[in-house]
Amino acid sequence: MAYQIEKLIQGGAGLTTSKEGKRILVMDVLPGELVELGHFQEKSGYIRATVQNILQASEDRITPPCPYWGRCGGCDFQYAKDEVQGVLKEGIVLDNIKRLGGIDPASFLTEKLETGPAWGYRNRVRFHVDIAERKVGFLARKSKSLVPIEHCPILCEKLNALLENPGRLFEAARTQMFSNRGGSSGFIEVPAFSGDDEVSLLDEVVKTTVGDHIFFVTASVFFQSNEYLLPALTSYVASHAVGSTVMDLYSGVGTFSAFLQQPGRQVIAVERQKQCISLAKRHTPYCEFYSEPVEQWAKRQKGAAVDTVVVDPPRVGLDASLPSLIASWKSHRIIYVSCNSVTLGRDLQRFASEGYTLSQVKVFDLYPQTFHSEVVAILDR
Numbered sequence: 001m002a003y004q005i006e007k008l009i010q011g012g013a014g015l016t017t018s019k020e021g022k023r024i025l026v027m028d029v030l031p032g033e034l035v036e037l038g039h040f041q042e043k044s045g046y047i048r049a050t051v052q053n054i055l056q057a058s059e060d061r062i063t064p065p066c067p068y069w070g071r072c073g074g075c076d077f078q079y080a081k082d083e084v085q086g087v088l089k090e091g092i093v094l095d096n097i098k099r100l101g102g103i104d105p106a107s108f109l110t111e112k113l114e115t116g117p118a119w120g121y122r123n124r125v126r127f128h129v130d131i132a133e134r135k136v137g138f139l140a141r142k143s144k145s146l147v148p149i150e151h152c153p154i155l156c157e158k159l160n161a162l163l164e165n166p167g168r169l170f171e172a173a174r175t176q177m178f179s180n181r182g183g184s185s186g187f188i189e190v191p192a193f194s195g196d197d198e199v200s201l202l203d204e205v206v207k208t209t210v211g212d213h214i215f216f217v218t219a220s221v222f223f224q225s226n227e228y229l230l231p232a233l234t235s236y237v238a239s240h241a242v243g244s245t246v247m248d249l250y251s252g253v254g255t256f257s258a259f260l261q262q263p264g265r266q267v268i269a270v271e272r273q274k275q276c277i278s279l280a281k282r283h284t285p286y287c288e289f290y291s292e293p294v295e296q297w298a299k300r301q302k303g304a305a306v307d308t309v310v311v312d313p314p315r316v317g318l319d320a321s322l323p324s325l326i327a328s329w330k331s332h333r334i335i336y337v338s339c340n341s342v343t344l345g346r347d348l349q350r351f352a353s354e355g356y357t358l359s360q361v362k363v364f365d366l367y368p369q370t371f372h373s374e375v376v377a378i379l380d381r
């Protein structure tokens with residue numbers, strides 16, 4: 001039997017429907033494609049299946065250009081043309097806001113999708129190192145084995161130079177192993193970040209410039225990993241902040257704080273990782289920094305007066321206690337930066353019940369060749 005793919009949903013699965021009306025999820029497909037399916041697996045509330053044959057391929061389908069495609073666990077969206085990937089991911093975001101947030105996309109403005117170079121963009125990565133076999137690579141698709149990589153086409157040049165000449169990576173892997181920080185994959189994980197001039201491994205501090213701001217960053221802390229789109233993301237967030245008191249919650253090394261700072265404005269940044277805060281103090285000296293979990297800090301801010309609250313939580317989204325605590329500060333505007341539109345949708349609904357309306361949304365395709373993207377949602381009281 002032939003199945004037609006209706007659309008892509010969270011995680012990049014294609015959605016189709018069985019004769020009995022059950023939802024079937026399939027990977028490696030594109031909307032509109034006509035496919036034969038096999039290996040049906042019943043899950044709770046849906047069926048998983050795999051493509052056996054593509055009867056009618058989408059015009060947007062291409063042969064994945066990377067030689068490691070299908071084996072390496074990264075970059076699973078390479079089979080779509082570069083120019084349609086962001087559009088399809090924007091569709092997934094709007095769908096999640098509608099389904100999980102209960103907000104009709106016709107009720108807010110969707111700003112133009114922001115895209116950049118589709119290859120060679122990534123300046124932060126976790127290499128997996130097998131010290132005994134002297135191999136470096138990434139974990140395989142759906143398995144815990146290592147795919148040795150000689151050149152990764154989404155990484156920037158300086159990170160690829162490390163793959164060509166991996167001596168420093170083996171040294172760093174040994175340091176990780178002796179300090180028991182190697183990760184849980186069975187291989188030693190070595191984080192790397194490419195700054196302006198040098199690559200940081202582990203806790204080495206390097207300088208990186210975004211727009212006209214200089215940051216000090218290590219590979220061990222969070223920093224956005226697309227060097228081409230970060231200036232657009234930071235200026236979009238900063239240009240939508242209003243008023244003289246702004247909070248930057250989940251601040252990392254103060255990436256947004258640096259752009260939010262301006263004469264006459266108080267910027268308060270909260271981040272639980274101490275290493276982030278000590279780096280942030282070097283490049284954003286005029287902000288007030290607090291190093292503790294946001295949910296714990298927020299409980300003590302009864303009666304706070306704030307004009308704009310920026311939140312940029314990890315994939316799990318906001319702690320359930322936060323939307324009502326943040327709403328109690330009565331800020332005019334909330335700027336929600338999200339890397340997971342499922343938890344964004346859930347949190348938007350919580351903010352809606354606290355009196356905030358979603359005004360606009362903009363998707364930044366920070367991670368071409370993958371199903372990930374970054375979204376900025378602007379809510380007004």
Ligand SMILES: C[S@@+](CC[C@H](N)C(=O)[O-])C[C@H]1O[C@@H](n2cnc3c(N)ncnc32)[C@H](O)[C@@H]1O
Pocket residue numbers: 222223224250251252253254255256270271272273276292293294295312313314339
């Ligand atoms: C998605 S990153 C955003 C960082 C920063 N806004 C940026 O763009 O570079 C999320 C940050 O939140 C921090 N974090 C995670 N959970 C937290 C919590 N409960 N309280 C405070 N910070 C947290 C992480 O250490 C990380 O730096």
